[in-house]
Amino acid sequence: MALLRNHIAAITGAGSGIGRAIASGYAREGARVVLLDINATAAAEAAREIRDAGGKAESFALDVTRRDDCHAVARQIADIAGPVSILVNNAGITRRNGISGATEAVIKDWEDIIAINLTGVFNVTHAFMDSLRATRGRIVNIGSVQSFMHLRTPTSPAYTASKHGVLGLTRALAAELGKDGVRVNAIGPGFIETPLNEKVRASDPGLVKIFVDHTPLGRAGKPEDIVGPAIFLASDLSAFVTGSIVMADGGYRTI
Known part of the structure; x- marks a missing residue:
């Protein structure tokens, strides 16, 4: 039985990594998926793969920091596919710089990370609010282990702050939208092998070892490891x- 039949799901950051895996997983469960990504080519390729496998998929270019564009895309999707009943806020970036670096770089990291990872979640959710209320839909936000902690490895305070914010926003939206039948939850990935951290994995195997040694299951995660929780939610x-x-x-958080 397809768990997501008759649903229309929009996924941000769906051109690669976790977002791409979730889009494919949703399509296998019967959803019509709409892949949103700032990289239009990557989103289109991922949508084509889903269609080639027998699924239903469209793609649109979207920069989640551009609020007007989010609303425009939401209107396009409503016209073409119908009201979105599942929204996955996955788009995100990370930069592993502390606050004591060159001032301009620190400020740019903060502004970019918060704009995409946190404000982007607000922008996209706000844009799809009418559809989600009409369908009594569900929102899945991608948080992190850093929604709870700042890792001991060198890392960005902006990223930690953004992922704490995603969890806080998830809880706030759940409280506000419950009366409308809209459910809002998050997933907290650990160290997942994606294009987002590909360069770090290649250049700093010692860092990867720190993560894996601290993970009871003894391995890094794959994007597919996030698909099951995303389907459940x-x-x-x-x-x-x-x-x-x-x-x-x-x-990771148990030890």
């Missing part, structure tokens, strides 16, 4: 779950 299997975060970190 988008489906009726989680009909009484809202304001929660499902950790998919290999047990």
Whole structure:
């Protein structure tokens, strides 16, 4: 039985990594998926792969920091596909710089990361609000282990702040939208092998080892490891779950 049949799902950052895997997983479960990414070519290629596999998929270019563009894309999707009933806020960036570096770089990191990782979640959610209310939909935000902690490895305070913010926004939206039948949850990935961290993995294997040694399951995650939780939170299997975060970190936070 397809768990997401008759749903229309919009996924940001769907051109690669976790977003791309979730889009494919949703399509396999019967959803019509709309892939949104600042990289229009990558989103189109991912949508084409889904269609070639027998799924239903469209793609649009979207910069989540551009609020007017978010609303314009939401209107386009409503006209072409219908009201979105599942929204996955996945688009994000990371930069591993501390606050004590060159001032201009520190400020730019802060502004870019908060604009995409946190304000972007607000922008896209706000744009799809009418559709989600009409469908009694569900929102899945991609948080992180850094929604709870600042990692001991050299990392960005802006990224940690953004992911704390995503969890806070998830809870606030769940409280506000519950009366409309809209459920809002998050997923907290641990160290997942994606294009986002490909350069770091190649240049600093010692850093990867630190993460893996601290992970009870003894390995880094794959994008596909996030698909199951994403399907659960988008489906009726989680009909009484809202304001929660499902950790998919290999047990990182247990030790």
